[in-house]
Amino acid sequence: MADLKVDFCGIESPNPFWLASAPPTNTGAQVERAFAAGWGGAVWKTLGNPIVNVSSRFGGLDYGSQRMMGLNNIELITDRPLEVNLREMAQVKRRYPKHVLVASLMVDTKAEWQEIIKKVEDVGCDALELNFGCPHGMCERGMGSAVGAEPKVLRELTSWVMECANVPVIVKLTPNVGDITEPASAAMEAGTSAISLINTVKSIMGVDLDRMVPLPRVGDASSNGGYCGPAVKPIALHLLGQVARLPNVVPISGIGGIATWRDAAEFMALGSTTVQVCTAVMHYGYRIVEDMIEGLSDFLDDRGMSSAMELVGRAVPNYRNWGDLDMNHHVVAEIDPERCIGCQLCFVSCMDGSHQCIHLPGMSEEEKRRRGHVVFPAEVPDRAALGEGAIAGARVPWVHAEECVGCNLCQLVCPVEGCISMRERRKGEARLSWNERIASGDDLVPGGLDATRAARAGRSEGGGE
Ligand SMILES: Cc1cc2nc3c(=O)[nH]c(=O)nc-3n(C[C@H](O)[C@H](O)[C@H](O)COP(=O)(O)O)c2cc1C
Numbered sequence: 001m002a003d004l005k006v007d008f009c010g011i012e013s014p015n016p017f018w019l020a021s022a023p024p025t026n027t028g029a030q031v032e033r034a035f036a037a038g039w040g041g042a043v044w045k046t047l048g049n050p051i052v053n054v055s056s057r058f059g060g061l062d063y064g065s066q067r068m069m070g071l072n073n074i075e076l077i078t079d080r081p082l083e084v085n086l087r088e089m090a091q092v093k094r095r096y097p098k099h100v101l102v103a104s105l106m107v108d109t110k111a112e113w114q115e116i117i118k119k120v121e122d123v124g125c126d127a128l129e130l131n132f133g134c135p136h137g138m139c140e141r142g143m144g145s146a147v148g149a150e151p152k153v154l155r156e157l158t159s160w161v162m163e164c165a166n167v168p169v170i171v172k173l174t175p176n177v178g179d180i181t182e183p184a185s186a187a188m189e190a191g192t193s194a195i196s197l198i199n200t201v202k203s204i205m206g207v208d209l210d211r212m213v214p215l216p217r218v219g220d221a222s223s224n225g226g227y228c229g230p231a232v233k234p235i236a237l238h239l240l241g242q243v244a245r246l247p248n249v250v251p252i253s254g255i256g257g258i259a260t261w262r263d264a265a266e267f268m269a270l271g272s273t274t275v276q277v278c279t280a281v282m283h284y285g286y287r288i289v290e291d292m293i294e295g296l297s298d299f300l301d302d303r304g305m306s307s308a309m310e311l312v313g314r315a316v317p318n319y320r321n322w323g324d325l326d327m328n329h330h331v332v333a334e335i336d337p338e339r340c341i342g343c344q345l346c347f348v349s350c351m352d353g354s355h356q357c358i359h360l361p362g363m364s365e366e367e368k369r370r371r372g373h374v375v376f377p378a379e380v381p382d383r384a385a386l387g388e389g390a391i392a393g394a395r396v397p398w399v400h401a402e403e404c405v406g407c408n409l410c411q412l413v414c415p416v417e418g419c420i421s422m423r424e425r426r427k428g429e430a431r432l433s434w435n436e437r438i439a440s441g442d443d444l445v446p447g448g449l450d451a452t453r454a455a456r457a458g459r460s461e462g463g464g465e
């Protein structure tokens, strides 16, 4: 069976699954229950100077029958006294010495950083996580994402910490920046041992239209909060990929919308050594880790990987710039008439949202004109007449393969699993990227390379722009 242990900048974790700094790591009793359930590590709810929270403070976004696809919060850091947190941290570490305990910190001045670091190291925490990501409340006081969004400030604060820290330091980044590589590089220049990302995405959950107050409502008003949960996973994966591609990158702890072993495996493949989870635990409880452990373990076994470390970063070389993708790779949609239920959703979406290349058999000439088909090929088969598909018959649409641009939309909307597949039909045998094409002098003037050269020659003769 694959070994799930991971080495995260010198710290051994029993598995890659950690709890993110948030309500599930608020108290010692909670973290102990989480470790007993199987979590390999926990980042304690951020410690700092005392705060006061408001109520209400969470907002959820439901989508169809899926509750809390996105979660928004305007909660601040811990509202419990530092001494109580420290006492409980020490106890957790005594009872679970092999599990990873990370102290998340957010203070203001250099003296405060030095003082709190000494205290959390004294209780035996394995690493520090610097919360430079909280995008609400604390940033108005010059902390959290106010630091994460300013690479110079982030570099300076990280250097203060590196001067006095005796355990590995993780810088936690905010996604609320234009280019994540800037704060990530600043953290590495300051000598951080690792990076974690993402903290929450700035958001407003909705508006109470009766009261004309944004959500979540705090009396007669609200404030922007931080968004997380399944909805942010694609954003988190992108930012993770950007950081993972940096030269000499430090170990990364990936966060954002992770709920299953598959999510975790994807984050690991894209460069995370450990993953952190918050919303999924707030929704379903600590027990989800059991499925995560079993699922990842089975996956590694199936793929012949003997250790979770072998998965880390496997997909990073395949995350490329658009200009390096193979333009000769081409796919076209194919409908399986045996599976099709004839709902014709693919037809509608291709007609209105893509390239008008799905056709309905048996349409009258008048209907074709009315629907405004750009091309209506003569060869659309009448499946009813052919006797194909017991149920769908004449309702099974037909894809004009020559016109299909391979955008995937029909497959995405089709309600029947496996009914539409995308078949490979290469445009050319060799790989050809946009950058290779430009490098060869062909910049897509109709007519190809010769026409391009002629057009360039004409421009220089005419002395144009
Ligand atoms: C209610 C709530 C409170 C949070 N508090 C903190 C915090 O104190 N410190 C911190 O670094 N991140 C905090 N976070 C952010 C999480 O640690 C995590 O980065 C984010 O929720 C994304 O992960 P998820 O999609 O698994 O929830 C909080 C998130 C939520 C929902």
Ligand code: SF4
Pocket: 335, 339, 340, 341, 342, 343, 344, 345, 346, 347, 395, 396, 397, 413, 414, 415, 416, 419, 420
């Ligand atoms: S969306 Fe799928 S099931 Fe519906 S008509 Fe198209 S192929 Fe058939």
Ligand code: SF4
Pocket: 332, 333, 349, 350, 354, 355, 356, 357, 358, 399, 403, 404, 405, 406, 407, 408, 409, 410, 411
């Ligand atoms: S892949 Fe896109 S273009 Fe091709 S049939 Fe489907 S929706 Fe139309």
